[in-house]
Amino acid sequence: MSKVLLMGQSNVGKSVLFNRLAGARATVSNYPGTTVDFDKGRMRIEGQDVEIVDIPGSFSLEPKDRAEEVAVKMLEETKGATVVCVIDSSKVERGLYLALEIIEKRHSVIIALNMADVAKDANINVDAERLEEILGVPVVPMVATRGEGLKELVSRIREAVPVEIEGIIKNVGGKSGTSSHS
Amino acid sequence: MWEVKVERALTADERWDLVDKITKEVVKVGAYKPGLRDALASLTVNPWTGIPFAIAVLYGFWTFFGEFAGLFTDGFFVRIFGTHWIPWLSGALEGLPDWLFTILVGDRAVFAEDFVGDPCFAAGGVLTTGLFMPFAVVLWAVIALFLVLAILEDTGYLPRLAVLVDTVLHKIGLHGFAIVPTLVSLGCNVPGVTATRLLETRKQRFMMIALLGVFVPCGAQIGMMEELIPGLIGWVFLTLAIGYLGFGWVLNKIWPGESPEILMDVPPYRAPQWSNILRKTWSRTRHFLMVAVPFVLLGCAIVMVLYATGAMDTIASGLEGFLAAVFGVPADATASLVVGFLRKDLAIGLLPIDAMTNYQVFISVILLTIYFPCLATFAMLLRELNWKEILATLGFLIVTIFVFGGILHLIGLAGGWY
Numbered sequence: 001m002s003k004v005l006l007m008g009q010s011n012v013g014k015s016v017l018f019n020r021l022a023g024a025r026a027t028v029s030n031y032p033g034t035t036v037d038f039d040k041g042r043m044r045i046e047g048q049d050v051e052i053v054d055i056p057g058s059f060s061l062e063p064k065d066r067a068e069e070v071a072v073k074m075l076e077e078t079k080g081a082t083v084v085c086v087i088d089s090s091k092v093e094r095g096l097y098l099a100l101e102i103i104e105k106r107h108s109v110i111i112a113l114n115m116a117d118v119a120k121d122a123n124i125n126v127d128a129e130r131l132e133e134i135l136g137v138p139v140v141p142m143v144a145t146r147g148e149g150l151k152e153l154v155s156r157i158r159e160a161v162p163v164e165i166e167g168i169i170k171n172v173g174g175k176s177g178t179s180s181h182s
Numbered sequence: 183m184w185e186v187k188v189e190r191a192l193t194a195d196e197r198w199d200l201v202d203k204i205t206k207e208v209v210k211v212g213a214y215k216p217g218l219r220d221a222l223a224s225l226t227v228n229p230w231t232g233i234p235f236a237i238a239v240l241y242g243f244w245t246f247f248g249e250f251a252g253l254f255t256d257g258f259f260v261r262i263f264g265t266h267w268i269p270w271l272s273g274a275l276e277g278l279p280d281w282l283f284t285i286l287v288g289d290r291a292v293f294a295e296d297f298v299g300d301p302c303f304a305a306g307g308v309l310t311t312g313l314f315m316p317f318a319v320v321l322w323a324v325i326a327l328f329l330v331l332a333i334l335e336d337t338g339y340l341p342r343l344a345v346l347v348d349t350v351l352h353k354i355g356l357h358g359f360a361i362v363p364t365l366v367s368l369g370c371n372v373p374g375v376t377a378t379r380l381l382e383t384r385k386q387r388f389m390m391i392a393l394l395g396v397f398v399p400c401g402a403q404i405g406m407m408e409e410l411i412p413g414l415i416g417w418v419f420l421t422l423a424i425g426y427l428g429f430g431w432v433l434n435k436i437w438p439g440e441s442p443e444i445l446m447d448v449p450p451y452r453a454p455q456w457s458n459i460l461r462k463t464w465s466r467t468r469h470f471l472m473v474a475v476p477f478v479l480l481g482c483a484i485v486m487v488l489y490a491t492g493a494m495d496t497i498a499s500g501l502e503g504f505l506a507a508v509f510g511v512p513a514d515a516t517a518s519l520v521v522g523f524l525r526k527d528l529a530i531g532l533l534p535i536d537a538m539t540n541y542q543v544f545i546s547v548i549l550l551t552i553y554f555p556c557l558a559t560f561a562m563l564l565r566e567l568n569w570k571e572i573l574a575t576l577g578f579l580i581v582t583i584f585v586f587g588g589i590l591h592l593i594g595l596a597g598g599w600y
Contacts, residue, residue, distance in 0.1 A: 011449045028458055029335035036379035056379075066379040066387070092209050096201045104191050118450065123212035131208045145455060165192065172203040 003051045003078050004043075004157060007071065007102065008086035009094055010057025013114045015039075017086060017144040018054035021154070036067040038074055045157055053078075059094070061101045075102070082108045082160045084153070089119035089126050089141065103137070103163060110160040111139040112153055117146075134171045136163040219451050226342045227448070236346055239339065243330040248412075250326040251319075251405060259318030263302050268310050269293075283307075285486045303410075303531055306489075312482035315406070315531050316475045323405025324470050327369045328463045335462075336454035340365065341446060354427055355434030355441035357381060360390050364426075367398040370470060371555060374398065375562040384571075385439025389430060391563060392575045395555040396582055397426040402474060402527035407547060410535060414544050421548055425586055433578070473558050474525065481521040481528045488520065509587045510600055512538060515546050522553045529553075541599040545590050552582055 006014045015028045015035050022041025028034065039054040055074050056067035063069040075083070083102050087095030092113075103109050113128055132139040138156040142149025192200065225231045272293045275283060283290065288305030291297065297304075302314045334340050340362055348358025359380060367374025371394055378390045399407070399422065407415045434441065488494040494517055502513035514534040522529035529550050535543055555563065563572060594600050 009447075011447060028462070029332075029340075034335070036376055065382045093201050093205050096204060097197060100192070100197050100200060123214050125210040125212065127208045127210070131204070134204055134207065168204075169200060172200070172207060 001049055001051050003053060003081035005053050005055055005075065005078060005081050005083045006086060007055050007075065007083055007098070008057060008112075008114075009059055009088070009091075009098060010034075012057065012086045012088040012091075012095065013144045014057065014086045015054055017084075017112065017114065017150075018052065020144055020147060020150055022052050022054075037070055043154075045154060050157075053081075058098065060098055061105075075105070075107070079107075082110065082157060084110050084112055084157070084160075086112045086114050086144075088115050089113045090115060090122050090124050092126055099135075100165070100168075103135070103168070104165050106162045108160040108162050109135075109137045110153070110157055111135065111137060112144075112149075113139060113141040114144050116141045116149070117143045135168055136171070137161065222451060223342075223448075226339070227345050229346065232342070232346050236343055239334075243334075247323070247326045247330060248408060250329075251323040251408060254322035255319050255405075255409060259314075259322075260302060263310075263314045263318055264300065268301050268305060268314075271309060272305075281490050284490045285483055286310075288486070289489070299536060306482060306486055306532070308479050308482045308486070311531065312479045315528060316402075316471075316478045319409050319531075320402040320405045320474070320527050321467070321471070323408060324369065324401040325463060325467055327401040327404070328466045329459065331366060331369050332459040332462045333454055334365065336452070336459055338449045338451045341448045344446060345448060350427075352441075354430035355389060356386060356430065357441070357443070357446075359446055360386070363390055363394060364398055367394045367400065368404065369401045369466065371395065371398065371400050371559040372469075372473075372562050373466070375559060375566055378566070382442060383440050385437055386441055388439075388567060388571045388574070389433050389437065391566060391571075392433065392578050393426055393430050395559060395563060395575060396552045396579055397422050397429070399551045400526070400556070402470070402525070403530060403551060406527045406530040410530065410533075411543060411547065414540065414547070417544060418547055418551070421544075421590070422551060425552070425582070429578075429582060429586075437574075474527070477525045477557065478528050481524040484524070485517050485521055485532065488517070494520075508584065508591065509545055509549060510591045510594060511542055511546050511549070514538070515542075518546070518550065519553070522550050524557065526550050526553065526556055539600055541594045545587065545594065548590060549583065549587055552579070552586060554579065 006018055008014050011034075018039060018041060019028065021043050023043075035054060035056045037056065041052050041054070043050055043052050053074065055071045058068045058071040061072050061075070063072045085095065085099040085102060087099065099109065099111060111131070113126060113131075116126075119126060126141070128139045128141045138159045140149050140153045140156060142153060144150070226235050272287050275287055278286070280290070284307065286307050286309050288307035288310050292299070292301050292304045301310070302318070303311060305311050341359075343365075344358035344361045346358070347361050351358050351360050362380070363374045363377040366377050374394050375391055378387045378394070381387050381390055399418075404415075407418060411418075485494070488497070497520065498513040498516040501516050501519075505511045505513060505515065512534075514537050518529045518532040521532060530547060533543065533546055533550075538546070554560070563575060567575065
């Protein structure tokens, strides 16, 4: 059975999304670090059973605490999985850092730009289409607590592919790091 | 071309550089007008306004807890059990042999004409007190506490409380975020222990778990205290808080390891979703019912068997001198200490409150709280700590009971309160 991992920083709504997708009842709170262990659930994508895993929030792939260790270990153990990177639309920078790390590890990634409502309230505008062009992976704006964008996310999970980090660097017109050890 | 496809990792700087370039193209930040949410956010974190606010919030929730639990317990279930269920059951099962009657219903003396006291607590049988305590008293207390905690969690207030208490908790080597496992433990110690995973170092986790297991009473215990000793509960909490901070300070000094600063993310305030709050309250309540009720029933059965066989008298007379000398507690409290291993709420319910002075009740309740953690919590300790830390926790527990109990005994003697 193929696997979908929900990853992202803490308190970006992974567990809310998990509950929505898997019809599960993971504990959800408004403070970072509510999920300290992983939860598994099931969902159907295009007629196929898929295992979906809610993973503790992690700032980066270098673990700082036990919950982050759980997250990193989970990612390493499931090489072929699709990773849904959940990003808080009002804090895109931080979410992108982790997303890039996961992309560099050659996982199939799809980005869920969650909390679109919060970003809008804060007058932050995120251009999802441009982000998709740059990264080369699907980017879906959503509000998981209200279920907005959920259908699009599910229908595009299959489009998640591994991409080259070099390609992303080229897309923003940079040469950052390309010169080193080649 | 001799390009080889390898997993190429950027350095952290290169990655941040790339993130910068991407966000410059993708994110547009417009002018931002601070609203009520922001005003509230700064009001609750600034110490001058935040501390009074925190006191008001916690007091409000405490009042709600007392009223809610009181409404169901005193207003409804005490009457159902006291005037209907227990008298009816004792009549219906009167023909049973003595030993069975004692285990199921309780001490026959409680049903004599001249008995004064509350049969709900005094009977002690599996079908009387064993059902009364979890369903009539404790259930409503834990529902109220879980509800309150869920609201605190979902609005985003907990991390702000953490910012406020950070200075104090840093003095004992813990991060402000330690308030989260502490408050969660007031509902139930089991998720409290799990919540310590968000602390960074092993030392902080060990300290937190040891302090939780020893000094933080759970919702079930609090419910029993609120029902049985409402006048003393403030003193109990104050004493436990002093113990928590004092022993935390000592542990921080003697246990090796670091207690670094942790950067903490404070999320924005959000309106809680009632469906989520109710779901959370329910799932925790269900866990309580499944874990606690069997142990309360088992505990009642064990105590009644010990009474019926006379074993309790033997244990009590063996412990009498010790209990009196070290803690100034009468031998009548033995039964309570015996079941304290199983369930502390039951243990508090079994204290012979009418036969003790206020100070003896106070010290007994404190002893029961810092006593061995309940079995479910102990199972969590085994899972989360290594053997060295488990031994240290048990050692800490024993030392605390004697030192803390002894000090309270001396204070009581000095004050002439016994």
